[in-house]
Amino acid sequence: MSVTVTSTSPRTQRRLTGPVRVGRPSPLLPGLTQPVADRFDDWLLRRSHQPTPLATPPPGLKPVMGDPGMPVLGYTMQNLRLGLEFMLRRYETYGPVSWMRAFGMTLVSVGGGDAVQEVLTNKDKAFSQQGWTAFIGPFFHRGLMLMDFDEHLAHRRLMQQAFTPARLAGYLDQVSAVIAARLDTWPTGPAVRVYPLLKRLTLDVAVRTFMGGNLGADRERLTKAFIATVRAGTAVVRKPVPGGRWAAGLQGRKVLEEFFRSRVAAKRAGDDDDLFAALCHARDEDGSAYTDEDVVNHMIFLMMAAHDTSTIATSAVVYFLAKYPDWQQAVRAECSGDAGVTTDLLAELSTLDMVIRESMRLVAPVHVMSRQAVKDTSILGHHIPAGTIVGMSPWLSHMLPEYWTDPLSFDPSRFGPDRREDRSHRYAWMPFGGGVHKCIGMVFGLNEIKTLVRALTQRFDWSVPATYRTPWDPVSLPIPADGLPVALTRRA
Numbered sequence: 001m002s003v004t005v006t007s008t009s010p011r012t013q014r015r016l017t018g019p020v021r022v023g024r025p026s027p028l029l030p031g032l033t034q035p036v037a038d039r040f041d042d043w044l045l046r047r048s049h050q051p052t053p054l055a056t057p058p059p060g061l062k063p064v065m066g067d068p069g070m071p072v073l074g075y076t077m078q079n080l081r082l083g084l085e086f087m088l089r090r091y092e093t094y095g096p097v098s099w100m101r102a103f104g105m106t107l108v109s110v111g112g113g114d115a116v117q118e119v120l121t122n123k124d125k126a127f128s129q130q131g132w133t134a135f136i137g138p139f140f141h142r143g144l145m146l147m148d149f150d151e152h153l154a155h156r157r158l159m160q161q162a163f164t165p166a167r168l169a170g171y172l173d174q175v176s177a178v179i180a181a182r183l184d185t186w187p188t189g190p191a192v193r194v195y196p197l198l199k200r201l202t203l204d205v206a207v208r209t210f211m212g213g214n215l216g217a218d219r220e221r222l223t224k225a226f227i228a229t230v231r232a233g234t235a236v237v238r239k240p241v242p243g244g245r246w247a248a249g250l251q252g253r254k255v256l257e258e259f260f261r262s263r264v265a266a267k268r269a270g271d272d273d274d275l276f277a278a279l280c281h282a283r284d285e286d287g288s289a290y291t292d293e294d295v296v297n298h299m300i301f302l303m304m305a306a307h308d309t310s311t312i313a314t315s316a317v318v319y320f321l322a323k324y325p326d327w328q329q330a331v332r333a334e335c336s337g338d339a340g341v342t343t344d345l346l347a348e349l350s351t352l353d354m355v356i357r358e359s360m361r362l363v364a365p366v367h368v369m370s371r372q373a374v375k376d377t378s379i380l381g382h383h384i385p386a387g388t389i390v391g392m393s394p395w396l397s398h399m400l401p402e403y404w405t406d407p408l409s410f411d412p413s414r415f416g417p418d419r420r421e422d423r424s425h426r427y428a429w430m431p432f433g434g435g436v437h438k439c440i441g442m443v444f445g446l447n448e449i450k451t452l453v454r455a456l457t458q459r460f461d462w463s464v465p466a467t468y469r470t471p472w473d474p475v476s477l478p479i480p481a482d483g484l485p486v487a488l489t490r491r492a
């Protein structure tokens, strides 16, 4: 398949028509400084350097072309400030496989369905999850996503027992009860910041369904610890300097370990119906089970994996339904009625499903995925030396015009039965990844988001001014930098 990108600058297209405003207010002059920030971003985006090969390829293979970027920093600033916009620029400049320096390392960027498919299919086991280690290893080590090959398979098989249809149905009752209780307490007003409310709500959902209970006095401490561990992965100074992001992440990890470790014995002894208990009781055919440390490590990773991603996806849905009131109305009409939430009921909400898929296309919660080559290998005929860190972006695939009609526009009908643009390539739509590491919580996550948006449309109307664009901050996962203020009113 040919991989071409329109020559019109994506930045210009996005400015004119796109629903996604990438970038953020200047950290130097907060509040007033969009033009200054934009000029700085333009300057960052325009930086170009002489292309050079990453390494000399063996006969029959092509070199990966790219450039290191600025001295010392490489392209760290561009990745942090411009996110998707920068990825699109690199793809336009170099095609599906290129290299750069960023975050103190050499990275190969892989974009577009065919190249991503080669990495995710991983036929000769050349790509390891240790690509994540450099970013989040110290904070999420021994989580399922950071495991490889046979060990990963064994751990994933055990974890699957926490995600059977029967378990998922049980979690859904709890998810729905927490959401109903929480939404009753939401404030209304002309500019309610919805992102922090959603973040708190999805944490409550995770605490109930994963741990069976209330965090009580530990709530604030644990919330802070989660935020610190997640943000630490993108620290510019990647050493535990006191007061720095890296040190805060390590401290956060310690808090979480102590918290879960202190509760494992009680969970093993009881017969609770939450995910923590399911991990404690999981057994394979030979009777082997997770150790206490395995359970602690998996719980820390699962809480992070479930909480932030669902918050971002729901924030994106709320944002687009605020921008496009006709779609909000269509979803509300479909979601009316007071039937209890079941998996069958959620499966019937096809308009809501299309809206969620389109929102996750335009804002992919996990916008970059990482791997490391454990031996010399190739991607689309480009030589990848052993040890190379490889980054793939679902967000980039979601923006390519060879897969999507007018990719920058919000158009949920593209997922309808008569269009199915997501089938243009196996990896055109991939917010949950693919291959053996594909998100194990996908069904849980989609059920949660559907339940939440259904409940929101039943209880509230919301809107944003026509000119409003959410500034998605791509520093760690993409989050609304302004908290996503919407005019929120309770329905009679």
Ligand code: HEM
Residues within 6 Å of the ligand: 144, 145, 146, 156, 302, 305, 306, 307, 309, 310, 313, 364, 365, 366, 369, 370, 430, 431, 432, 433, 434, 436, 437, 438, 439, 440, 441, 442, 444, 445, 446
């Ligand atoms: C909207 C929500 C979510 C999104 C967008 C999302 C996205 C992803 C992606 C892209 C991956 C693959 C990473 C890779 O291949 O390197 C992944 C893996 C994973 N996700 Fe999710 N996720 C979501 C919700 C959840 C939930 C709710 C849970 C748990 C209940 C969860 C648990 C996991 C786990 C354990 C893995 C690692 C799987 C493995 O390595 O075998 N995720 N997720």
